[in-house]
Amino acid sequence: MIRGSCLCGEVRLEISGAVSGGSHCHCTMCRKAHGAAFGTYALVNAADFRIVSGADRITRYASSPGVSRTFCSRCGSTLQWQIETKPDIVEIALGVLDDDPGVRPARHIFVGSKAPWHEITDSLPRHATWPGKS
Amino acid sequence: MLRGSCLCGGVRYEISGPLVGALNCHCSMCRKAHGAAFRSRAGVRATDFRWTQGENLVTWYETSPGTHRGFCRVCGAKLLSRFDFEAKWYGLPLGTLDDDPGVKPGMHVFVNYKAPWFEITDPLPQHPEWPPR
Numbered sequence: 001m002i003r004g005s006c007l008c009g010e011v012r013l014e015i016s017g018a019v020s021g022g023s024h025c026h027c028t029m030c031r032k033a034h035g036a037a038f039g040t041y042a043l044v045n046a047a048d049f050r051i052v053s054g055a056d057r058i059t060r061y062a063s064s065p066g067v068s069r070t071f072c073s074r075c076g077s078t079l080q081w082q083i084e085t086k087p088d089i090v091e092i093a094l095g096v097l098d099d100d101p102g103v104r105p106a107r108h109i110f111v112g113s114k115a116p117w118h119e120i121t122d123s124l125p126r127h128a129t130w131p132g133k134s
Numbered sequence: 135m136l137r138g139s140c141l142c143g144g145v146r147y148e149i150s151g152p153l154v155g156a157l158n159c160h161c162s163m164c165r166k167a168h169g170a171a172f173r174s175r176a177g178v179r180a181t182d183f184r185w186t187q188g189e190n191l192v193t194w195y196e197t198s199p200g201t202h203r204g205f206c207r208v209c210g211a212k213l214l215s216r217f218d219f220e221a222k223w224y225g226l227p228l229g230t231l232d233d234d235p236g237v238k239p240g241m242h243v244f245v246n247y248k249a250p251w252f253e254i255t256d257p258l259p260q261h262p263e264w265p266p267r
Contacts, residue, residue, distance in 0.1 A: 007166035007197060022251065024171070032141035035205075035212025035227035036170035037158075040252070061209045063141060071169075071210030075195040076203065078169030078210055093169035100250040116234040117156070118174065121256040 017048030
């Protein structure tokens, strides 16, 4: 079991299955939502994902058609990224996990919109947008 | 003039002075607040910072005594920190800037609390907690 929680602790979540496919995303929307250099997300089967407490604290924001991002309305912690066409998959923001998910991000995506004040220095593959499109 | 805005565009701000002491913070509070590997932030003088739109959309959460982190209540973008004990300075997360601030983080702090899934590979100095003053 992998546990996660927001900064204020109101929202708690549990992941009972595998976490896979970690990516660092440098798109402008991730940078803005997180207020950070990049967002880091990994995939979880929706059936393995459970909000343990604080579901009523979760605000959902539709950042583009068919895509929403969630955060805690009390402390602002960014929680997940969800695409409507893939309801079986939850993309979890790794920053809110309390336990080591085991997975390690394997790529940088949307480096075409990377912050000018951040340099990527690791050896992971870099994609201008999505993998396969660049 | 540096401009910044949240993800939904409801909140906008301007900064008329320099950003100082840019760094990457890996403490667990910063990681949780941003839901990210680390927080990149700089100091900005309160007198140089101005909300130009949507200040009423900013929700403040007191993350430790006297430290308040503000985010947009519509889209969740992390915007600014203010401090009861140091009212002349704000902490600015760099991620919502629209313009290039011309500065880059110069060190990593609180690396003792770094995420296990993130490896620091750049040559910047790393401090276990705060750097010695």
